Amino acid sequence: xxxxxGSYIVRRLLQLIPLLLxxxxxxxxxxxxxxxxxxxxxxxxxxxxxxxxxxxAKRAELGLDQPFFVQYGRWLWDLLHxxxxxxxxxxxxxxxxxLSKVPATLLLTGASLGLTILIxxxxxxxxxxxxxxxxxxxxxxxxxxxxxxxxFFAALLLLLIFAVKLRWLPVIDLGGGGSLVxxxxxxxxxxxxxxxxxxxxxxxxxxxxxxxxxxxxRGVGRKTVLFSNVLRAAMGTIVTLLAMSAGSLLGxxxxxxxxxxxxxxxxxxxxxIAMRDAPVVLAYVLWTAILYVLLNLAADLLCRRLDPRVRLxxxxxx
Amino acid sequence: MxxxxxxxxxxxxxxxxxxxxSTAGTTEQTAGETVFRYGTVAYGPExxxxxxxxxxxxxxxxxxxxxxGETLFHLSETMxxxxxxxxxxxxxxxxxxxxxxxxxxxxSSGRALDGQAVKECLDHxxxxxxxxxxxxxxxxxxADGQTVTITCxxxxxxxxxxxxxxxxxxxxxxxxxxxxxETRNVAGTGPFVAYEVADDHIYLNKNETYWGGVPQVDRVxxxxxxxxxxxxMALQAGQLDAVQGLPYASLQLFADESxxxxxxxxxxxxxxxxxxYETEALQDIRVRQAIAMAIDKDSFTEVLLHGNGTxxxxxxxxxxxxxxxxxxxxxxxxxxxxxxxxxxSDGDGHVDQDGQPLTIRWLTYPGRQELPLLAEAAQATLQxxxxxxxxxxxxxxxxxxxSGDWDVYVSAFVAAPTGDPAYFFTTHCLDSxxxxxxxxxxDKLEAxxxxxxxxxxxxERADLGTQMSQTILDDCGYFFASYLRxxxxxxxxxxxxxxxPSDYYEITAQLSVGQ
Numbered sequence: 062x063x064x065x066x067g068s069y070i071v072r073r074l075l076q077l078i079p080l081l082l083x084x085x086x087x088x089x090x091x092x093x094x095x096x097x098x099x100x101x102x103x104x105x106x107x108x109x110x111x112x113x114x115x116x117x118a119k120r121a122e123l124g125l126d127q128p129f130f131v132q133y134g135r136w137l138w139d140l141l142h143x144x145x146x147x148x149x150x151x152x153x154x155x156x157x158x159x160l161s162k163v164p165a166t167l168l169l170t171g172a173s174l175g176l177t178i179l180i181x182x183x184x185x186x187x188x189x190x191x192x193x194x195x196x197x198x199x200x201x202x203x204x205x206x207x208x209x210x211x212x213f214f215a216a217l218l219l220l221l222i223f224a225v226k227l228r229w230l231p232v233i234d235l236g237g238g239g240s241l242v243x244x245x246x247x248x249x250x251x252x253x254x255x256x257x258x259x260x261x262x263x264x265x266x267x268x269x270x271x272x273x274x275x276x277x278x279r280g281v282g283r284k285t286v287l288f289s290n291v292l293r294a295a296m297g298t299i300v301t302l303l304a305m306s307a308g309s310l311l312g313x314x315x316x317x318x319x320x321x322x323x324x325x326x327x328x329x330x331x332x333x334i335a336m337r338d339a340p341v342v343l344a345y346v347l348w349t350a351i352l353y354v355l356l357n358l359a360a361d362l363l364c365r366r367l368d369p370r371v372r373l374x375x376x377x378x379x
Numbered sequence: 380m381x382x383x384x385x386x387x388x389x390x391x392x393x394x395x396x397x398x399x400x401s402t403a404g405t406t407e408q409t410a411g412e413t414v415f416r417y418g419t420v421a422y423g424p425e426x427x428x429x430x431x432x433x434x435x436x437x438x439x440x441x442x443x444x445x446x447x448g449e450t451l452f453h454l455s456e457t458m459x460x461x462x463x464x465x466x467x468x469x470x471x472x473x474x475x476x477x478x479x480x481x482x483x484x485x486x487s488s489g490r491a492l493d494g495q496a497v498k499e500c501l502d503h504x505x506x507x508x509x510x511x512x513x514x515x516x517x518x519x520x521x522a523d524g525q526t527v528t529i530t531c532x533x534x535x536x537x538x539x540x541x542x543x544x545x546x547x548x549x550x551x552x553x554x555x556x557x558x559x560x561e562t563r564n565v566a567g568t569g570p571f572v573a574y575e576v577a578d579d580h581i582y583l584n585k586n587e588t589y590w591g592g593v594p595q596v597d598r599v600x601x602x603x604x605x606x607x608x609x610x611x612m613a614l615q616a617g618q619l620d621a622v623q624g625l626p627y628a629s630l631q632l633f634a635d636e637s638x639x640x641x642x643x644x645x646x647x648x649x650x651x652x653x654x655x656y657e658t659e660a661l662q663d664i665r666v667r668q669a670i671a672m673a674i675d676k677d678s679f680t681e682v683l684l685h686g687n688g689t690x691x692x693x694x695x696x697x698x699x700x701x702x703x704x705x706x707x708x709x710x711x712x713x714x715x716x717x718x719x720x721x722x723x724s725d726g727d728g729h730v731d732q733d734g735q736p737l738t739i740r741w742l743t744y745p746g747r748q749e750l751p752l753l754a755e756a757a758q759a760t761l762q763x764x765x766x767x768x769x770x771x772x773x774x775x776x777x778x779x780x781x782s783g784d785w786d787v788y789v790s791a792f793v794a795a796p797t798g799d800p801a802y803f804f805t806t807h808c809l810d811s812x813x814x815x816x817x818x819x820x821x822d823k824l825e826a827x828x829x830x831x832x833x834x835x836x837x838x839e840r841a842d843l844g845t846q847m848s849q850t851i852l853d854d855c856g857y858f859f860a861s862y863l864r865x866x867x868x869x870x871x872x873x874x875x876x877x878x879x880p881s882d883y884y885e886i887t888a889q890l891s892v893g894q
Binding site: 101114151220221225228231320322 | 509
């Protein structure tokens with residue numbers, strides 16, 4: 062790594078500090094000023110009644126009776142000491158809770174991204190190479206349908222066919238394996254439909270470049286040109302897309318996680334927001350903000366490695 | 380990664396995924412072992428009942444529901460008090476209750492249940508729990524052999540009922556630290572003993588030394604499944620033996636009695652409306668009567684709830700025979716409105732007075748699927764008698780309540796969680812009630828409540844509760860739309876698993892799973 066790349070990385074990482082302060086302050090404000098706090102919602106949702114003294118005591122215990130900036134300042138101070146606080150709902154420390162959800166999310170992200178690459182790269186290339194032929198139309202039509210299917214619908218459809226009717230795969234994970242397949246396929250369906258079209262467009266663009274015509278005219282094999290030059294040139298687009306998707310997947314996919322009982326960070330986030338569980342929501346926001354910054358940084362560095370013409374931190378970078 | 384490595388890596392991934400998906404998964408089950416797999420929407424941190432520690436929030440519900448903990452008193456099918464860990468009880472005086480405990484009961488830790496164990500448990504409960512100290516109002520507890528004597532700070536006739544609340548599950552306080560070990564487990568006296576406790580599941584083994592006889596099921600797996608469709612399909616696929624909390628629309632999928640059994644019970648959760656007495660039009664009882672008569676409860680429960688609810692009369696599902704309430708009668712409703720000066724003077728279909736239409740701001744919240752449906756049903760039927768309804772179904776209902784921008788507030792409430800009638804009235808209908816947000820007042824009800832506070836005989840309390848229900852119904856102080864019917868759906872191999880109106884008892888020693 063040269064000096065300019067090093068300073069670029071440091072600069073990007075330093076940008077994280079105001080970003081994190083901004084998003085956490087905004088999140089804190091939204092939670093605070095939204096109607097109902099964790100204590101109120103908890104008791105009201107249960108349909109039982111407790112005295113005001115009980116509510117006040119609980120609020121005091123959780124520090125919810127303090128002014129806004131005092132609460133935020135305390136949270137920030139604890140964060141600087143490596144303490145993400147305790148969940149208002151479960152009373153369990155937030156950091157171990159969040160970390161316990163990460164492996165499941167990582168596994169689902171890895172599997173669905175792997176499947177996406179496996180499906181979309183060959184289909185995108187085939188579609189571009191056979192541009193305007195029936196196979197191109199077929200792939201585009203299928204990807205159009207795949208892209209249009211909402212995740213929850215695809216999930217239920219897959220469950221109905223493969224779990225309820227055929228009984229090849231489990232609806233819920235009872236420990237016998239196979240539970241990764243349907244959630245991964247559900248996520249990969251929409252992503253690969255989108256990617257197939259984008260890879261097709263990137264490859265088509267490269268195929269129309271002069272260097273391709275020149276190479277073919279010089280007698281270089283079509284396959285060699287395709288795999289050695291075109292695909293490498295189109296890789297920048299794919300890497301950027303993958304980085305964005307990885308960020309979104311690692312941030313959790315609440316609907317798919319809920320349907321498949323996948324114990325990941327997405328479900329944790331949605332449940333926490335519903336219960337106004339500020340410490341957990343803030344930890345989740347930190348996690349996603351850091352993830353996005355790091356993944357974008359990694360994508361930039363990878364693009365630079367794939368195509369040395371790319372200048373980091375300058376205009377025209379991917 | 381080099382291009383040459385990309386394809387084998389991708390193939391490896393595909394093979395791994397295929398291998399993972401080769402067989403539908405099941406938790407290991409040894410030969411001859413009977414396992415009951417149960418999916419429920421009612422367990423988890425969002426319900427404040429994750430874990431089994433009865434002294435923490437609502438986790439006692441999980442301890443009792445899943446057969447780990449037992450309380451001193453039990454509620455019958457008709458919500459009457461029965462002895463459970465207690466053998467008998469008597470009031471020594473207005474503030475002192477003497478309880479004799481059942482002999483031969485042991486905790487799963489091996490310790491025998493005696494007065495000292497109960498004292499330790501209840502002492503800790505009132506020291507740390509949020510609701511119990513206020514409910515129980517205990518001044519002192521004394522133990523002597525199998526006898527426990529509880530003295531209250533003031534007469535508390537509902538004390539035995541409160542002790543049947545799941546927070547009153549008796550656990551061995553010597554177990555772990557303050558009764559809970561590092562795996563969140565507790566030692567109760569119930570037919571099952573947990574071996575794994577998490578936020579999304581509880582796994583249990585049968586208690587071989589259970590005082591009520593050895594349970595018939597070897598192992599129970601309780602899973603929190605909050606998505607209704609997943610719950611439905613897991614039961615259809617045979618991965619679960621029973622489920623609780625299916626969406627109403629899914630119930631018809633299990634109508635085939637040769638394959639499935641549905642056990643239903645009306646719970647004490649009631650969907651009801653309170654009036655805002657600051658609204659001038661609602662101060663007229665004839666307008667309130669007209670509203671009550673314009674709500675078609677039968678259609679609501681039969682059509683919109685697919686028959687999964689019972690039209691309500693008063694606040695209590697177990698006390699519908701002794702009370703009467705206005706029934707659906709649009710004609711009389713129109714007459715009452717006319718009598719009160721509300722007529723359709725301009726022929727626009729809405730009644731009006733002094734040029735102002737009668738418009739009801741109907742406040743409710745979407746947290747319970749039945750409430751927005753009820754709002755829409757009422758909007759349609761009230762329209763028929765000329766009353767306009769503006770629905771505000773919002774998660775911010777508490778904020779709107781505080782602002783006063785509402786006329787009718789419709790909510791769901793567990794009216795008699797421990798079978799005693801006092802709870803609903805003291806929380807909602809009296810001048811001192813925290814939830815009397817509309818400002819209802821009745822001199823008669825205040826007097827009856829004072830009388831109830833000094834009545835110890837359960838039959839007399841029940842009778843007084845009926846009279847109090849009738850008082851608020853005669854006033855049209857509130858309207859009661861329906862009672863929540865809870866359903867357990869199970870495959871036909873399951874027996875001994877029945878829905879209970881209290882919503883407390885689910886897994887018992889009678890549970891059995893056939894081959």
